Amino acid sequence: MNQTIAQIQEIFGDSTAFSVSEENPGFPIIEVNAGRSTAQIALQGAQVLSWMPTDHPDVLYVSPKAKMEPGIAVRGGIPICWPWFNAHPDDPSKPNHGFVRNQFWNLESAEFEYNMATLVFTFAPTAETKELWPHDFELTATVKISDKLKVRLSTKNIGEEPFQITSALHTYLSVGDIERIQLEGVKGSHYIDQLLPAGSEEIYQEKNVIINQEIDRIYSSMSSLLLRDLDRSRAVFVDKAGSRSTVVWNPWKEKSKALADLPNNDYKEFVCIEACNAGRDRPTVRPNASHTLETTIGLRPLQ
Ligand code: TA6
Numbered sequence: 001m002n003q004t005i006a007q008i009q010e011i012f013g014d015s016t017a018f019s020v021s022e023e024n025p026g027f028p029i030i031e032v033n034a035g036r037s038t039a040q041i042a043l044q045g046a047q048v049l050s051w052m053p054t055d056h057p058d059v060l061y062v063s064p065k066a067k068m069e070p071g072i073a074v075r076g077g078i079p080i081c082w083p084w085f086n087a088h089p090d091d092p093s094k095p096n097h098g099f100v101r102n103q104f105w106n107l108e109s110a111e112f113e114y115n116m117a118t119l120v121f122t123f124a125p126t127a128e129t130k131e132l133w134p135h136d137f138e139l140t141a142t143v144k145i146s147d148k149l150k151v152r153l154s155t156k157n158i159g160e161e162p163f164q165i166t167s168a169l170h171t172y173l174s175v176g177d178i179e180r181i182q183l184e185g186v187k188g189s190h191y192i193d194q195l196l197p198a199g200s201e202e203i204y205q206e207k208n209v210i211i212n213q214e215i216d217r218i219y220s221s222m223s224s225l226l227l228r229d230l231d232r233s234r235a236v237f238v239d240k241a242g243s244r245s246t247v248v249w250n251p252w253k254e255k256s257k258a259l260a261d262l263p264n265n266d267y268k269e270f271v272c273i274e275a276c277n278a279g280r281d282r283p284t285v286r287p288n289a290s291h292t293l294e295t296t297i298g299l300r301p302l303q
Contacts, residue, residue, distance in 0.1 A: 002104040003028075003043065017112035018119075024068040030107070034117040034145040042074060045101035046121035046141040049077035051149040053299055059149070059236060061174040061270035065261045071102050075261045076172045076270075078151055078295070080141060083133055085166040085247075085278040086194075097170070099132050100139060116146040135163045137285075148298035155292075157285040164284050168247060168276035169295040171238065176231025178250060178268045183209035185225030185238075186246060191217040192279045211271060214252035218279040221246050225273055228302060235302050240275035241294040247274035 005020055005028060012018040019031045029049065032039040040050040052058045062076030073079060073095075081097035088094035095102060105121040112118075123139040136159035144150040151169050175181050186209060190202040194216040205219065225238040225246065240246070249272040251259060256267040275295035277283050285291045 011110050017117050018110050026070050027068045032117045032145050035115040036147040039145045044104050046105040047077050058174055061172040063262045073101050079170040081168040081170050083165045085168050119143045135159050150296040152294040156290045157287050162284050162286045164282045166278050166282050168274045170274045172270045172272050175229050178211050180230040182228045185223045186219045186221050189219050189221040191219040211250050216249050219246045233302050235300040238273045239296040242292045243275040244281040245276050245278050247276050
């Protein structure tokens with residue numbers, strides 16, 4: 001049973017930092033005013049949809065054609081892809097990017113102090129998810145909103161057997177013009193090009209990344225990244241922890257036309273920079289052990 005609006009409001013108490021609305025019936029969205037920024041988080045998927053530092057346009061992109069309906073993945077913000085990244089390794093009939101982004105999570109707590117809002121969401125297995133993935137786990141998403149945005153995903157194995165996960169904090173970063181950005185941080189690393197046949201040789205990234213075509217790469221890299229947005233005269237940093245791989249994705253023209261929940265020209269307005277565990281990076285979580293994946297994004301002046 002999903003939490004009701006009243007139950008969510010009870011968690012907020014009399015704090016003016018939090019409110020919740022259901023513009024679309026059955027799809028609660030939490031609004032956060034953390035002083036130096038505002039945010040929106042959907043209860044479905046514990047998915048951050050918006051993060052706006054004061055006096056700045058949204059740092060995240062959400063497709064205007066995204067369906068805000070129960071059970072349908074929302075294109076934009078920071079989808080939590082778990083317990084597998086992309087297609088299921090053995091069964092393509094299972095949902096892309098796992099199942100937790102399409103399920104309602106439970107809001108456990110919401111606190112605001114010293115200009116930082118902290119919200120904690122949990123997700124536990126259901127009969128439906130056990131059909132998809134037969135393991136016992138506790139999943140916790142902690143969202144911290146201040147002059148930065150941090151999302152921490154913690155997986156705890158509460159079963160008897162170890163399990164492997166691949167996962168991603170699939171961040172859609174809003175940009176002024178995709179052809180006027182530079183991405184620093186993966187130069188010198190190798191990547192799997194997901195546009196090539198599976199098993200293709202990894203490729204060496206010689207220079208900083210510019211985007212002038214479809215790009216879908218899994219970089220073997222633990223480094224932070226810096227997105228220089230020349231059009232908006234700002235830079236966005238993406239720090240990460242618990243992540244040995246980084247995905248960079250933009251669908252470009254043709255793929256955008258094939259995505260029903262993305263306007264044809266909106267590929268120009270975002271790039272996905274994803275803290276993840278994907279490709280060869282498949283952490284094993286032993287019984288009673290935990291794995292944490294984290295991303296922190298924020299603004300920097302454009303030097
Ligand atoms: O992160 C890159 C990627 O794996 C792409 O291959 C593309 O499928 C993208 O994710 C979006 O996936 P979605 O299931 O949200 O349409």
